[in-house]
Amino acid sequence: MTRTNSSRTEIWDVCVIGGGAAGLMAAxxxxxxxxxxxxxxxxxxxxxxxxxxxxxxxxxxxxxxxxSFLENVTVxxxxxxxxxxxFSPADTMTxxxxxGVPVKTEQGRRVFPVSDRAxxxxxxxxKGCKNAGVHFVRGEAxxxxxxxxxxEGVLYTANSEDxxxxxxxxxxxxxGMSYPLTGSTGDGYKMAAQTGHTITDLKPSLVPLVVMESxxxxxxxxxxxxxxxxxxxxxxREIFAETGEMLFTHYGVSGPIILSASAHLNSVFPCKLKIDxxxxxxxxxxxxxxxxxxxxxxxxxxxxxxxxxxxxxxIQPIIALSGIPDKKxxxxxxxxxxxxxxxxxxGIPLTVTATRPVSEAIVTSGGVCVRExxxxxxxxxLVKGLYFxxxxxxxxxxxxxxxxxxxxxxxxxAGQNS
Numbered sequence: 001m002t003r004t005n006s007s008r009t010e011i012w013d014v015c016v017i018g019g020g021a022a023g024l025m026a027a028x029x030x031x032x033x034x035x036x037x038x039x040x041x042x043x044x045x046x047x048x049x050x051x052x053x054x055x056x057x058x059x060x061x062x063x064x065x066x067x068s069f070l071e072n073v074t075v076x077x078x079x080x081x082x083x084x085x086x087f088s089p090a091d092t093m094t095x096x097x098x099x100g101v102p103v104k105t106e107q108g109r110r111v112f113p114v115s116d117r118a119x120x121x122x123x124x125x126x127k128g129c130k131n132a133g134v135h136f137v138r139g140e141a142x143x144x145x146x147x148x149x150x151x152e153g154v155l156y157t158a159n160s161e162d163x164x165x166x167x168x169x170x171x172x173x174x175x176g177m178s179y180p181l182t183g184s185t186g187d188g189y190k191m192a193a194q195t196g197h198t199i200t201d202l203k204p205s206l207v208p209l210v211v212m213e214s215x216x217x218x219x220x221x222x223x224x225x226x227x228x229x230x231x232x233x234x235x236x237r238e239i240f241a242e243t244g245e246m247l248f249t250h251y252g253v254s255g256p257i258i259l260s261a262s263a264h265l266n267s268v269f270p271c272k273l274k275i276d277x278x279x280x281x282x283x284x285x286x287x288x289x290x291x292x293x294x295x296x297x298x299x300x301x302x303x304x305x306x307x308x309x310x311x312x313x314x315i316q317p318i319i320a321l322s323g324i325p326d327k328k329x330x331x332x333x334x335x336x337x338x339x340x341x342x343x344x345x346x347g348i349p350l351t352v353t354a355t356r357p358v359s360e361a362i363v364t365s366g367g368v369c370v371r372e373x374x375x376x377x378x379x380x381x382l383v384k385g386l387y388f389x390x391x392x393x394x395x396x397x398x399x400x401x402x403x404x405x406x407x408x409x410x411x412x413x414a415g416q417n418s
Contacts, residue, residue, distance in 0.1 A: 010036075012036050012037065012135075012165060013036045013167065014030045014036070014038075014168070014169045014171060015040065015169070016037060016038070016415075017170060017171065017172050017174055017188065018039075018040075018173040018174035019047065019136070020047060020049055020050055020175050020184075020390065020407070021411065022391070022407035022408070023174075023389065024129060025125065025389075025411030025412050026173055026387075026415035027129050027134045028125060028128045028129045028415070030171075030418060032128075036133075039129070039134055040141050040156050041136065041137075042141075046125075046126055047126070049184060050404075051118045051119055054118060058117070058404075059400065060092060060096070061092040061093065061111045061405040062108075062110060062111065062400050062405065063111050064109050066084045066085065066088060069402065070084070072397050073395060073398075073402065074205070074264070075365060076370045077395075079395060080375070082375050083378070083406075083409040084409050086409070087412040087413065088409075089111070089405055091412075092111075092409075096113070099124050101113050101114075102114040102115075109400070110401050111401055137156075137158070140156055141155070141156045141174070142156055142162070144170055144172075144191055144383070145164065146386075149382075149384055150385050151167065151169055151383060151385035152167075153166045153167055168385055171378075171387040171389055171414045171418055172387070172392055173188070173390045173392065173407075174392055175188070176202070176358075176391040177189075178361040180359050189392065195380070195386060197368050198368070198369040198371075199368060199369070200366040200369055201365075201366045203366055205263045205363050205364065205396050206363050207259065207262045207360055208259070209262060209265070209273075209352045210251050210353050211273070211353070212351040215321065215348070216250075218317040219314050220248055220249055221247075221248065222314055223246070223255065224245065224246050224255075224277075224311070226244070227244075227245075227246060228276040229242060229246060229261060230273070231271055231352070232272040233268045233271055234271070239264055242260055245257060259399050260398045262361075265355070272349065272352070273349075273350040275350070276345075276346050277314075277345045286345060289309070291338075293306070293309055298330050298331040301330070302319060302324055302328045303315060303319055303326035318345075323340070324340075365394075365396050367391065367392050367394040368392055368393050368394060370393060378417065385418070387418050388410070389413075390406070391403070
């Protein structure tokens with residue numbers, strides 16, 4: 001990170017607080033508009049959270065149109081319409097490709113750098129910022145200094161000393177509270193609240209789930225593809241259902257379809273989860289499949305008859321759940337037992353009791369109230385010259401590149417208008 005003497009007396013056009021995806025995009029946009037910009041980052045280097053997204057591969061956007069994109073935004077989607085119009089997923093792909101980072105589209109329209117290196121995305125943004133004249137300073141922003149309802153500066157701490165950056169505008173892009181080891185510790189919420197902004201309830205989103213039963217521990221480490229997870233409230237009404245990949249862990253369940261489900265479950269615990277192991281087969285078709293497998297393995301013990309149907313790691317736990325003795329000969333299994341086992345295959349019943357903590361969430365749900373932000377500019381409606389970008393705003397979406405695109409779009413719009 002390049003350091004600069006922030007005690008200089010001139011006034012910066014813009015001070016960007018936070019060097020993540022949104023902050024780097026905002027700073028670069030400001031600089032390329034010909035304005036002076038200083039970026040305050042408390043970490044030793046920028047983009048720490050960006051560098052671990054997509055398991056280090058960086059799912060930077062989703063290759064879809066705006067309407068499809070908004071269908072995948074779970075909180076305040078209409079607020080983002082203007083920002084996505086100005087800087088769309090297609091614009092994000094063009095932005096990085098034009099700067100020497102080719103991208104590719106994979107399953108689910110997820111977009112990654114061809115290199116599969118998240119660091120290439122961060123390096124591209126940082127290099128662009130430095131080439132455009134962005135000044136970096138290491139420090140922890142503490143407060144927006146305002147007078148008569150407009151921004152005048154930013155108070156920050158560096159080497160245990162309070163310092164002030166004089167500026168005409170400030171962009172808060174400090175992220176949420178997820179992955180605190182990357183620096184996302186909720187600092188921006190405090191600064192926004194100090195300026196009179198409403199902070200909506202902060203909750204983990206896109207987060208693994210805690211399950212009461214020991215079934216998950218027994219299957220720990222098992223990843224399933226093409227299964228259907230359905231969630232039900234206490235009244236039995238379906239809350240969310242999706243087919244795709246999931247993972248069993250020592251505490252419960254994780255994986256793409258579980259993370260997506262978590263965005264809908266914060267206020268309904270405990271709730272029921274049913275896992276359909278064979279969503280592509282109706283019960284009649286699956287029963288015929290079971291009969292064929294049983295016939296082929298009629299002289300074997302039940303536990304040794306299911307390897308063609310199920311992953312090895314789940315066989316013992318699901319047999320235990322069925323109540324059928326695992327040593328029972330297949331040709332001794334009754335029709336009633338077979339039907340009961342069939343029901344399990346179509347809906348393994350589990351009880352979800354909570355989410356994992358926000359520190360393990362991909363994003364934080366909640367943030368600066370969107371009613372207090374101009375969606376066309378990302379400027380505060382309460383303080384002139386104050387802008388917001390990225391996860392600090394009360395918007396979030398499913399996995400699949402949507403949340404990073406929100407960061408890029410809001411960062412671009414904030415930078416363009418500050």
